[in-house]
Amino acid sequence: MPQEIDFLNEARYHLQTDNSLLINSIEENDSGLYSCQENINQKDSEKVYAYYIDVVMVELYDQGNTENWKAYVQKFIIPMKEKFLQSENEEYIYLRNILRVQMNIVSEWEKQQACDGCTQISKRKAFCRLRPTHKEKMDEENINLQMLTIKRFLSIYQLSCHSLQLSALFPKIAKDLSNIPNFLIVSHCKGQCQVSSGIHQAKYHDYYNLKEYAHLILTCPETTATSQVIWLKNGEQLKARSNKSSRIEVDIFGTLSLSGIAWSDEGNYSCFVDSVHMQDVIIKIKSSFSDNTEFFWQNVCIGIILWFNLILFCAGLTIKCKRRHQYKTLDEILEEEDLERKKKNKMF
Missing domain, CATH: 1.20.5 (Single alpha-helices involved in coiled-coils or other helix-helix interfaces)
Known part of the structure; x- marks a missing residue:
């Protein structure tokens, strides 16, 4: 049964002056269906607004272009669809035959981000989602409280593939889904780099006066294992290369390596961490x-x-x-x- 929130005794829940609900420090047990009602023109009829809060585990991302996206679908989405249709695991069978629910796995795309003129990159995220479809009614003679709870949970429009509540009800299915990351499409674009009022100025600055044929390794500050690091030279993006013969190389961790430095390597090098202009490095070359x-x-x-x-x-x-x-x-x-x-x- 729905329960009214006790704002006096629930310290993490706050009713704002505009009647919006604020929940501090979201926890797994905050998952659920939240609804609010308002009286219309002081009549007995009431308008109801319902929201489902789906608390998720830490989400990871694969990234690439449209070709990488196609490979992502073949590797993750299609095999999971087949599991929901054919898997002999007891949780999948329970979902299909007892609860009479067909689970569809889809990708929910967010709006394309505007072109970042400084990095010449535009991004778009695709989130892994589950959309339950109830094929037919369950046999009422065998319905119990647990089944009703699960059916109520699966009656919402869609869930995250990384839902913590799903993992509590279907551990095996949740484990299979946890291996599916979200996807980030990164595409190149052309736009003007707006550098005004110091907003896009780098947080860090460095200067090197190097001899010809010297070696230099540059690491972008404030990066983590999940950061997207981009290096630019005089405004042009430096792409990651696996060719060992290349003198300028950006590895998968975003580290820039320059070997056998030549006069052509002189210039302004900039690094961006998750689209934040993090560092500018000026390199000058003096000949032997x-x-x-x-x-x-x-x-x-x-x-x-x-x-x-x-x-x-x-x-x-x-x-x-x-x-x-x-x-x-x-x-x-x-x-x-x-x-x-x-x-x-x-x-x-």
Whole structure:
């Protein structure tokens, strides 16, 4: 039986001023059918609004283009459809023969996202959904409370393939469905990158002044295992490559590797994490020739200084040699000192 929410004792449930319902910290047991009623023109008739809350486990995504989507359908959707129709597992049989429910697995597409001019990418998500169809009424003689509960649960329009409540009622079916990710179609598009008022400015900036033939590995900040990382060079997207001979490579984890750096690699490299402009890296290249030239001129300057000092030293020696007759010998100096001592002794 439906129960009215006790807002005084239920701390996580709040009735907003606009009569909307706010649920804090959603839990698995919050799954269920929620309804509200309003009186129309103060008459006895009432209008009822119903909402189903389907709490799901953490959802994963496969991503790719339309060709990858076709492979996704062949790998995940079609085999699951066959299981619902033919599987001999007791849960599938119970669903088909006892509850008389045919489960259809479909993909629910969200609206195509606008083209992100900075990454030149547009995205569209496809969510895995279950749509129950009741083929015929159950045998009323064998109906019990559990069956009624399940039938009520399956009477809604659609469920997520990753529904936690479904896993409580049909563990085997839920386990099979948990292997089916949602899908994210990524398509290339053309659009203007709006960089105004600093909104799209990168959070991080870096600068490298590298020699020719150097190696560099760049990792985009704030990424996780599920992040979508895109690298651009001067506004053009760098695609992931498996060719080991390529000097510029973006691996599946979004790490950019540059090997044997050349002048053509100079430029502005930008990375985006889930469409957020995360980092700008400016790379400048200096040639090994310029380093050798600089080293050469440094040595020339040092040589000139040493040569100048040598000239001064030799000039000094030459002058000393030419004036050697003007200088006293050691014997003359000793003789003068002896005379000075004798004069002092006579004075005393």
